[in-house]
Amino acid sequence: MSTHAVLAVRRPPLDEALSSGTGLPNSSAVHVGDISVDGSTDVVFDNVTEFHGPVTVQQVRAGGALPAKSDAGEGGAGGEESPVCGVGGPCxxxxxxxxxxxxxxxxxLVVVLATLLSSDGTAVVDGGDASSNAAEGGASHGDELLVSRQQWGGKPPKAPADPLTLPVPYVIVSHTATEHCYTFEDCAAVVRSVxxxxxxSRDWWDVGYNFMVGGDxxxxxxxxxxxxxxxxxxxxNISIGLSFVGTFSDVEPPARQVTAAKRLIAEGVRLGxxxxxxxxxxxxxxxxxxxxGEKLYRMLKTWPHWRELES
Structure with missing residues (x-):
């Protein structure tokens, strides 16, 4: 875009000049740059803005621009007006x-992701953080509650076990008299040590308990x-031996450890x-x-199936 001065020349209409009797001025020619002014009475200099390149002229009205016809609109193939993009227009x-x-x-998408994350296989046992990941062996019920010997790193038995006559009439609860554990890694380590x-030391062919319940x-x-x-x-030969991992002479087992033991017994009943x-x-x-341990024993005495043995 450039701006330059332009010379605008006004000539009086011919009929005006003739009626006035003055005719056309007969003054000498005036030269301005490349422009020659001859026989003009009114000469005006003004500024003009010049654009180099394609220029689109569009009328503007309140609330938006007027629609401009496409090139094809003048009898071309299209003939459709461009959309009005003002307030309330189709655009x-x-x-x-x-x-x-x-x-x-x-x-x-957020709802789907939330659903997937809430069902990604994490299970909570009595408010704990037990995961159902197979590598850790945790779960919520039944066989999935168990951590297999392979999962906790157990050694193979030296000899096959004698078979139990099922269903057994007794469940006997003990404690391992070891340190407590609250994570899979710690509990698996204690179970391996037992x-x-x-x-x-005792030269038994395998670990003595049927099951061990961890603080995890x-x-x-x-x-x-x-x-x-x-x-x-x-x-x-007439019972299932269930041992709580830890020592419970002075402290009670955590709630999730107790819940896991109860669930295991209920599963044993369900399985026959x-x-x-x-x-x-x-x-x-x-x-x-x-x-x-005294604390755990007092707790056991409140469970529905506990009985005092006759002497």
Missing amino acids: TIRWALGTLALALGVIV QGFHMG GRVYEGRGWDGVGAHARSYN KVSPDYVLLGHRQVSPTESP
Whole structure:
């Protein structure tokens, strides 16, 4: 764009000049730059703006621009006017609808992601943080509650277990008299040490308990549902031995550890491994020991299936 001076010349109309009798001025020619002025009375200099390149001239009205016809509109192939994009025009409506569709798509995506995240396999046992990931062996019920021997790193037994006659009429609860554990890694380590003690120092063919319950809310498989344990003399072949990992003389087990034990017993009944009218006993009731610890034993006495043995 450039701006330069332009000479505008006004000539009086011919009829005006003739009627006035003056005729056309006969003054000498005036030269301005490349412009020659001759026989003009009114000369005006003004500024003009010049655009180099294609120029589109469009009328403007209040509320938006007037529609401009396309090149094809003058008898061409198209003949359609460009859309009006002012307030309330078709452009605005399409833009609003597109924005609404995008917002709805985002909302649907968020809902789907939230649903997937809430069902990604994480299970909570009595408010704990037990994961159902198979590598950690945790879960919410039944067989999934168990951590298999392979998962906790157990050694293979030296000999096959004698079979139990099922369903058994007793469940006997003890404690391992070891340190407590609250994570899968710690509980698996304690269970391995218990197995090592039983197989090494006591020269048993395997860990003595049928199951061990960790403070992480998981149940660790020992001899399982079908094998005779080595946890309570005179009762081994008629009971399931369930041992709480830790020492519970002065402290009670955490709620999730208790919940896991109860769920395991209920699962044993459901599977036909434990009699529906089973009797629950503390280890001290059948052996000369402090197990399962005073605090845990007092708790057991409040469970529905606990019984006092007749002397």
